[in-house]
Every structure is written in C-alpha cells, then in structure tokens.
Amino acid sequence: GLMGAGRSELFDCIMGRHGHATGTIFIAGKKVKERDTTRRIRRGLALIPEDRQREGLVSILSVATNLTLASLSRFVRLFHIRSAKENQAVAQ
Numbered sequence: 001g002l003m004g005a006g007r008s009e010l011f012d013c014i015m016g017r018h019g020h021a022t023g024t025i026f027i028a029g030k031k032v033k034e035r036d037t038t039r040r041i042r043r044g045l046a047l048i049p050e051d052r053q054r055e056g057l058v059s060i061l062s063v064a065t066n067l068t069l070a071s072l073s074r075f076v077r078l079f080h081i082r083s084a085k086e087n088q089a090v091a092q
Helices: 009-016 037-042 063-074 083-091
Strands: 023-027 030-032
Touching: 009 030
Parallel strands: none
Antiparallel strands: 023 030
16 A cells, blocks of 8 residues: 555554454454464464564564564473573574
C-alpha cells in the first residue's frame, strides 16, 4: 500500500501490538481467537517490521538468539537457553 495508508498500523493490530484493536482475524478459514502475540506467532502469524534496524533486532543479543527469538521456547529449559540446540537450529 501507499505510505500513510495505515499498512504498518494494520499489521501491528493483527499481531496484537495495539491492545485495543477490534475485529476478527481468520487464517485458512479458521478464526484466530488468541490475543497474545506469542500464541499468534505459533499459529503462523509473523511481522517483519518496516524499520528493521530499530525494531527487528535486539542488539545486545547474539545473532543466533536474534534468529531464534520467535521460537525461543524450543531452546529454553529452566530459564536457561540451551545454546547447543539453538546453534544447531541456526545452522540448519
């Protein structure tokens, strides 16, 4: 869409970044009921931010961790990131 048409704001709402948005989201004909961003990611929704340098990376974290942030729960056990498993996923 055109600049200023609300494209970024719409996707922010879909991802749950604006808590007071209203409406209904469907994926493959099924209603998405989850309001939590993490659950929406598990359902296959993802947002690549327009300003990736400001919003797309956590600069104090490693490249591997930035690559796996969306699925970090797969690599955490008892509040500790299992680096070997994370690095294996990144290598793939």
